[in-house]
Amino acid sequence: MSVVDDEDATLRERLTDEPGPALRVFAVVAALVAVEFGALANLVMSLPWDAVGTALPGFVQGVAATLAGVGDALAGLPTLLSRSVIDNAGYQLPSGEWEGTFMGLSPAIAWAIRVVLIYAYGFVWLLVGWWSYLVYRDNYRHANWAPVDDMVGRFRNHSWGLFGLAIIFAFVVLAVFAPALGPTTVDANIADPYLHSIEFYNEETGSVEEMYVGDANGDSQSRGQGGENVGPLSYDQYDRFHPFGTLPSGKDLFTFMAAGARVSLFIGVASLALAGGAAVVFALATAYYKGLVDLGIVITSDSIQAMPQLLVIMLASFVLSGTWLANLYNGGVVLALLFGLTGWPGLWRAVRGPALQVSEREWIDAAKSFGQRPSVTMRKHMLPYVVGYLLIYASLTLGGVIIGVAGLSFLGLGINAPTPEWGRAVSAGQPYVATPSWHISLLPGILIVIVVTGFNALGDGIRDAIDPQSDVDTGQQDQSAAAGGGA
Amino acid sequence: MIPIVFFGTTITFVILRMGPIDPAAAVIGASGDTEAYQSVRRSLGLDQPLWLQYVDYLRDLFTLQFGYSWVVNRGRPVWELIGVYAPRTIWLGFWSVMLPLFVGLPLGFYAGLNPNTLSDYVASFGGIVWRAMPNFWLAVIFVAVLTQSEQLFGFQWESWLVETNIVTPPDLSELWVPRNFLGAFKAILPAALVLGSASMGNEMRIGRTAVLETKNENYVETARAKGVPGRKIVYKHVFRNALIPLVPIITGEAFLLLGGSVLVETVFSINGLGYLFYAATINADLPLVGSLMFFFILLSVGINIVQDLLYTLIDPRVGYGGEGA
Numbered sequence: 001m002s003v004v005d006d007e008d009a010t011l012r013e014r015l016t017d018e019p020g021p022a023l024r025v026f027a028v029v030a031a032l033v034a035v036e037f038g039a040l041a042n043l044v045m046s047l048p049w050d051a052v053g054t055a056l057p058g059f060v061q062g063v064a065a066t067l068a069g070v071g072d073a074l075a076g077l078p079t080l081l082s083r084s085v086i087d088n089a090g091y092q093l094p095s096g097e098w099e100g101t102f103m104g105l106s107p108a109i110a111w112a113i114r115v116v117l118i119y120a121y122g123f124v125w126l127l128v129g130w131w132s133y134l135v136y137r138d139n140y141r142h143a144n145w146a147p148v149d150d151m152v153g154r155f156r157n158h159s160w161g162l163f164g165l166a167i168i169f170a171f172v173v174l175a176v177f178a179p180a181l182g183p184t185t186v187d188a189n190i191a192d193p194y195l196h197s198i199e200f201y202n203e204e205t206g207s208v209e210e211m212y213v214g215d216a217n218g219d220s221q222s223r224g225q226g227g228e229n230v231g232p233l234s235y236d237q238y239d240r241f242h243p244f245g246t247l248p249s250g251k252d253l254f255t256f257m258a259a260g261a262r263v264s265l266f267i268g269v270a271s272l273a274l275a276g277g278a279a280v281v282f283a284l285a286t287a288y289y290k291g292l293v294d295l296g297i298v299i300t301s302d303s304i305q306a307m308p309q310l311l312v313i314m315l316a317s318f319v320l321s322g323t324w325l326a327n328l329y330n331g332g333v334v335l336a337l338l339f340g341l342t343g344w345p346g347l348w349r350a351v352r353g354p355a356l357q358v359s360e361r362e363w364i365d366a367a368k369s370f371g372q373r374p375s376v377t378m379r380k381h382m383l384p385y386v387v388g389y390l391l392i393y394a395s396l397t398l399g400g401v402i403i404g405v406a407g408l409s410f411l412g413l414g415i416n417a418p419t420p421e422w423g424r425a426v427s428a429g430q431p432y433v434a435t436p437s438w439h440i441s442l443l444p445g446i447l448i449v450i451v452v453t454g455f456n457a458l459g460d461g462i463r464d465a466i467d468p469q470s471d472v473d474t475g476q477q478d479q480s481a482a483a484g485g486g487a
Numbered sequence: 488m489i490p491i492v493f494f495g496t497t498i499t500f501v502i503l504r505m506g507p508i509d510p511a512a513a514v515i516g517a518s519g520d521t522e523a524y525q526s527v528r529r530s531l532g533l534d535q536p537l538w539l540q541y542v543d544y545l546r547d548l549f550t551l552q553f554g555y556s557w558v559v560n561r562g563r564p565v566w567e568l569i570g571v572y573a574p575r576t577i578w579l580g581f582w583s584v585m586l587p588l589f590v591g592l593p594l595g596f597y598a599g600l601n602p603n604t605l606s607d608y609v610a611s612f613g614g615i616v617w618r619a620m621p622n623f624w625l626a627v628i629f630v631a632v633l634t635q636s637e638q639l640f641g642f643q644w645e646s647w648l649v650e651t652n653i654v655t656p657p658d659l660s661e662l663w664v665p666r667n668f669l670g671a672f673k674a675i676l677p678a679a680l681v682l683g684s685a686s687m688g689n690e691m692r693i694g695r696t697a698v699l700e701t702k703n704e705n706y707v708e709t710a711r712a713k714g715v716p717g718r719k720i721v722y723k724h725v726f727r728n729a730l731i732p733l734v735p736i737i738t739g740e741a742f743l744l745l746g747g748s749v750l751v752e753t754v755f756s757i758n759g760l761g762y763l764f765y766a767a768t769i770n771a772d773l774p775l776v777g778s779l780m781f782f783f784i785l786l787s788v789g790i791n792i793v794q795d796l797l798y799t800l801i802d803p804r805v806g807y808g809g810e811g812a
Binding site for chain 1: 490494495498499502503616618619622623624628630631632634635639743745746749750753761764765769771776780783788
């Protein structure tokens with residue numbers, strides 16, 4: 001309980017009043033950031049600062065250059081979970097000893113240790129997030145009780161929803177830590193294999209030799225019957241470990257998938273932020289003003305929905321290919337925009353009902369009657385009610401977007417070619433499904449199924465938590481679940 | 488309805504004509520002949536001001552003059568292309584609506600009538616996974632498994648019952664001959680199963696909850712108290728009411744199939760409308776693309792009307808003219 005019982009105390013006042021718990025949370029967060037600080041700095045430095053820098057006036061550029069130097073130095077700091085600390089690249093001597101790997105362990109085990117550590121680290125973040133919510137709720141929140149508490153409580157007992165959350169958590173960690181999780185990096189193995197080299201022990205000459213990754217990839221291809229094959233959880237002839245096997249081109253499938261997860265997650269989240277934002281704004285506006293505004297948006301959204309979503313995206317992404325927009329994030333930005341622009345009507349329809357409901361309540365009337373501005377009324381009195389519903393449908397739609405993106409890249413559209421995307425792996429493995437190289441197509445597909453099921457489960461869980469009496473399946477929601485245009 | 492068609496067509500026009508793609512350049516290809524380029528521009532009407540192009544575009548589409556294909560199948564009227572390609576898509580779409588109805592719904596009803604049994608869990612979980620599967624991936628696996636069925640299961644799919652190929656368009660001639668019908672059905676079966684997979688999962692889930700909900704309604708209890716036999720209760724009181732929430736799902740899916748059919752048609756090499764649209768898109772055959780999109784918009788509006796009609800058939804309380812879903 002808060003010591004202050006002053007009704008009007010702001011959050012800042014409540015914090016300064018009782019800083020203990022907040023400081024503890026802050027200390028833990030700082031420690032967590034510190035062990036990964038290098039990776040974070042690296043991420044910041046990898047943004048296209050040059051483009052920003054040239055736009056700045058001269059003297060700021062000097063400052064920026066110094067900053068960039070500091071940033072580069074920070075990016076070079078060792079991080080706990082990077083591959084340089086726990087290295088899984090090495091070679092085996094005839095004596096069975098491993099050279100170059102973490103503590104002389106075999107690459108498989110070194111890689112597994114890194115994966116476990118990364119997931120543990122992610123899990124700690126999850127716990128810290130939950131803990132800081134509790135600290136906020138018990139110490140600093142103005143109200144003793146809020147409807148959200150009940151929803152959170154219901155969700156905690158919803159095993160299907162928690163299962164979904166666990167899967168999404170695993171997926172997000174895979175996407176966020178993609179560079180550290182893969183047994184090798186996209187740069188070295190997929191993008192520029194001839195700019196990187198590996199060391200291996202040559203049995204014929206009996207010495208350690210160096211060769212290009214590209215040449216090594218040529219000997220680790222998976223080409224089904226009769227050809228070479230490097231299956232899941234196996235080593236190729238250069239002692240490189242492949243958790244998911246290799247692609248037909250000899251590149252590592254796990255690295256490919258992890259990088260692809262990043263792309264999928266980015267497109268999914270960005271497009272939903274766009275679509276969800278538009279949906280909420282329109283839903284609030286239509287529920288508040290009704291009449292002509294409502295009619296106009298109904299017609300607009302109906303017209304957008306009258307065109308098959310996947311076909312429109314296909315067409316628009318083709319039309320836009322070759323423009324500067326298509327090169328942002330290897331085409332990811334365009335796809336996110338298109339999925340957002342074509343996806344908002346579905347979300348809007350889903351939250352329009354709740355928004356209309358809440359607009360009929362007395363407190364809206366009351367707010368109107370004492371002259372509160374419409375935007376404030378919408379934000380303070382209507383938005384909290386609508387957001388929960390938005391979360392449900394956003395979760396259900398995200399799975400659809402992931403499938404849609406994969407479907408487009410399966411056709412060779414959307415994400416530009418060398419960038420990893422799950423659908424491209426399915427397409428690469430298409431001729432080898434019923435051969436020993438089955439993993440190329442099957443593993444990405446199974447991952448998509450698991451992730452999409454996870455998002456559906458999470459959506460179900462949120463719905464049951466928000467509205468336990470809801471009629472469980474209304475048509476609307478399942479239509480949005482099928483978003484992605486039925487890819 | 489009219490404003491929707493109008494707006495949709497306008498959006499298509501904006502994408503096609505105001506984007507960075509030059510239709511005339513796509514028509515003449517890489518040859519770069521200025522003379523030809525100019526004449527193509529003139530015959531496409533591209534040298535006119537944009538608003539005039541827009542008016543012409545709308546006038547042509549609304550009078551159903553779809554024009555000619557320029558790249559994919561040069562010089563052929565779009566109507567003729569639709570006539571060739573559409574039947575395959577309709578055949579595929581028909582079965583991918585029907586199969587889930589006859590497989591997913593009964594399973595869902597069965598699960599709803601026997602809730603919390605093992606078979607309910609199996610069916611429900613299967614529906615959830617089935618729903619999450621990407622169509623194109625499922626299609627790839629179906630093709631691979633069926634072409635190798637000899638080695639994998641010891642029976643050959645291609646020669647089973649009737650001789651069919653797996654990755655060719657179905658032969659739709661003389662469907663009234665039972666043998667041809669069977670052949671066409673068998674040829675489309677895997678593709679329809681794939682395309683209908685998501686619907687099957689959906690319909691099963693919804694069927695299950697609908698039955699669970701109606702099962703405990705008062706009128707069902709009354710009927711049971713009156714001594715109406717169990718089978719009759721299910722058919723007359725549970726089944727019919729459980730259908731109502733399914734109508735928008737089914738029609739909505741019928742529309743989704745149009746978009747999804749691109750991928751399935753590509754994998755199974757069924758040269759249908761989806762494939763035609765894809766081919767027209769990647770070849771920048773903009774006149775064809777515009778006309779096809781208009782055709783799709785008309786279809787979707789048509790499906791909406793059918794949906795409202797279906798409501799009045801199933802639920803006598805709804806009159807036509809009321810707002811649909």
